[in-house]
Amino acid sequence: MPQAVVSARALSKRFAAKDVLHEISVDVEAGDIVGVLGKNGAGKTTLLELLLGFSIPTSGSAEIFGEPSADLSAAAKKRIAFVPQQDELIDLLTGAQQLSLTAAFYEHWDRALIERLSAAWEIPLGRRIQTLSVGERQKLSLLLALGAHPELLVLDEPVASLDPIARRQFITEIVARARGTQRTVLFSSHIVSDLERAANKVWIIKDGRLAWAGDLDALKESVVRLHIHGRRALPGDLRVPDALASRVEGSRATVAAAHWTSERAAAVAARLDADVEVESLALEDIFLELHR
């Protein structure tokens, strides 16, 4: 099995006796584009910071490229780029100055990419950073991260301040830079539709725990909404396996369920003497059903 680019084992973090993250075990494989989804305060930022070694876990361990996250070698750090939610740009510099400052840290800085993207994304590189809009600052931060072609790109809410056009340009760039197993991305986002495009894997964090970690395609095939039309009044407890949420009204019911298979549909239909219609769900609906 290939070595995981990022891996966490039973990673927990407590702040003031509150479990922010509880025993998270996950792997990011080379070439994965992983989207991290969760409500506000679910622990997404904390998880990214623990994985990157910016913060020390209460218990458990995290590794990047096989090295402990809290003690990464300089060589490993050069293979990683991180864009935090709050940018770390230097206000008094111009965009161009900031770019050359960052470029100096990296051996392989892609000037052509920077020129192409700063034009396409309309970033005014000649202006002082303190005069840039929030969206322009975010674009500049993303540019700084992409310029070094990092093997591991970690982004915390990378598109929160971008308009739909800029968001699409960014997603296209993330997709276009994928090269087999060489470019791994881990990003958190509230914008489910972006995540749905770019990610092949999804982590859904709920109350500090992983509600799902795996293939986006498999998640969509696993979680469904059942529309049950009974021939008589349905029981209050439908006993649908792996039900997430259900609503029964007389002879009709809707139930969201995980780990769905067609055999299960047949079994439920037979047991309840009902017609069962299976609705597949988009990621946003799956997310909502997981939070009912």
Next chain:
Amino acid sequence: MFILNPQSGTPIYRQLLEQVRRLVASGRLAPGDELPSVRELAVEHAVNPMTISKAYALLEAEGLLERNRGKPMTVAAQPRSHAALRERLRRLDREAEQLVLAAKQLELAKSDVLDLIDKKWGDEHAASGRQRTGAQ
């Protein structure tokens, strides 16, 4: 060439599978036709390349597509077997159902509807032949 909707409950690779199967069954994709590369499709639709390559790999395993070293994937030669015929017919199922339903609502005779299909098909001879049979 394809309509891919990431905000659908159907995974992108399944959408692509279905569309390629349909295009091949209908002949709109013919043996030897080239498909866009994984990267081209991923960038054009701004979707993850892995879901595209998964669809291509499954279509290759089905024998619908052929992988060519260093070149785009192409549509493989299709055996015109009974199974393929059944499959093509199956794709008309819903339209046929709708046509029959509409015909019954209009209280039309089956022979009149079949004549109409013959005319639409450009096969007047078969239509008049059936009329004679019907008149006997």
